[in-house]
Amino acid sequence: MSDLNEVSEVSDVSGKPAEGFQGPLAGLRVVDLSKILAGPYTTMSLADLGAEVTKVEHPDGGDPTRKWGPPFNGPDATYYLAANRNKRSVTLDLKSAEGQEAVHRMLAGADVLVENFKPGSSLAEVFRYDLLSERYPRLVVLHISAFGETGPLRLEPGYDMVAQASAGLMSLTGEPDGPPVKAGYAMGDLGAALFGTIGVTSALVERERTGRGQYLTTSLYETQLALHINWATAYFATGETPTRLGSGHPSLVPYQAYPAQDGYFVIAVGNDAMFQQLCRLLERPDLAADPRFTRNRDRVEHRKELNAELEAVLGTDTVGNWCALLKAGGVPVTPIRGLDEVYGSEQTAALGMVRTVEHPEAGPLQQVAFPVNFRGERPAVRSAPPTLGQHNHEVLSALGYDDDAIARLTGTTDPEED
Known part of the structure; x- marks a missing residue:
């Protein structure tokens, strides 16, 4: 397993440092073919837990969130920087046979693949699980979609706000006499990411018993329903559609x-x-x-x-x-x-929830750390979110490509729309 580029982790808050802490997923390899937030946050969580994650991006711009600004810090938007630390970046055109072959070389030594290909897209067909499982029977594949694998909305694309609206969260958020309001966080994306991370780690545990990987699916829609909890059970019991309560609680006053x-x-x-x-x-x-x-x-x-x-x-x-x-x-x-x-508070400082890592172009970069401690230690922020294609040579040379082949594979081409 190749080492990530060495960076210094300097905690700008108190709290026990995680120097030398590899994490419970150390030694596992993850190929990340996802983009935007749900998939990248899943793979960042796996990386925080110690997995080696290689993020594959298109040479022409990479993950769209690199441009989701302002604000920017260095060449990339802070939105991208929030969900991609502890990874390596490789640029490949997955529509090309050569790019697909390079991914297959990665998968030959991988434990997990995470993707969020559009339903019905050519890439979803190329990287179908039945095809992958024949070649890599131990591979765990997570597919994240907007609305799930079945049902009348299964082919619909979606963003976080679409999930919040379609799955009911916006109907529950806001003042009673005001308009519906989205949650301040991207709860559609983040909910899918958290449940996706649970699914992947569970599948890896099961693989220890069975010796085989499996195909996991989750969606922004399904995970929002799972988070309704008390709202849904109250609706099931009464048949009454709940209404917005502002900051109020449906079952407790004051x-x-x-x-x-x-x-x-x-x-x-x-x-x-x-x-x-x-x-x-x-x-x-x-x-x-x-x-x-x-x-x-x-x-x-x-x-x-x-x-x-x-x-x-x-x-x-x-x-x-x-x-x-x-x-x-x-x-x-x-x-x-x-x-x-919040970030100036003694409580945040005592927990050591903010870490500073050196970014190759932006300089010192603050990150919110992983929120679970292991034996009293917090997983390290080992490396900054990578610049586009930062690890092309490191990753592809390890896969057997020479310099000419690497230059050819990682060159910029016009992306084909699905």
Whole structure:
């Protein structure tokens, strides 16, 4: 297994460094034929866990997210830089026979292939699992699509926002009297990436028992349904279509953001005893005694009335004062922080969640680290997101190509549209 280009990992926060930590997937090889976010985030997660990931991109521009800016940092957009660290980049035209042959040479020594080819595209046909499994019976293949393998929408392309709209998330997000709103994160893409990572690691465990790989599929649509959890089960039980609640919770009250004199903060009351304590701290014992509010089920039914009472009280003081008072009294509470506050906080620093790695063109590059510790160590940010074709010679020469062949394989050609 070839070493990734050497870079220095310098933690700009406290927290135990991961020097020498290889990760539980060390020794596994992953070929990444995906682009945009769901596939690349899956493969970055596998890379963070120690796998050697080779990202294959078209010579003419590579992954489209390299241009999804501003902002840019060096030659690439920060969107691309967010989901492609710890990988190597090779440029190949997969529509050419030579490019396909180079990928097959990679697959001969690979454990995992991740792709998100458009349904019905020529590449989906060329790299069909039944063909691959004949040549590489131990290969685990993950295919990520917008809507899944079956059903009337199976051939539809899709982006994160399409998934959020079509799978119901936007219908649940926003103020009750306002328009539907997408989630602040790309939950369609990221949901598929997280479930895809779980699928791949599970298939690798099963391969240890059976000796064979398998074909895994997931989609932005399916994983959004899986994340509905309590919303879906409530709908199944009642038949009632849920509506937007702003920051409110469908099953708990008070459990949302409230306005103070100088901004917003969150109160999260999880039981009746906690509500009684809140009322004592707010010097409103009458609310705890009101039969409309005594039990959580009653508070949910009279959400609007209770929130009006609470807002009248909470608007009389500042976020800082309310948070200090309620926190001291044991009521879960927090100000709503911006990213400047989040990444400047002592908690983020203590967890060591920000790492700095040297990028060959952008210089020092900050990255949000993998959020799971192993034996008290966090997986390392071993290398920066690669520049386009940065590892062409390293990877292709190891596959047996000479300099002339590498130059021919990695040259720029006009991409053919499917």
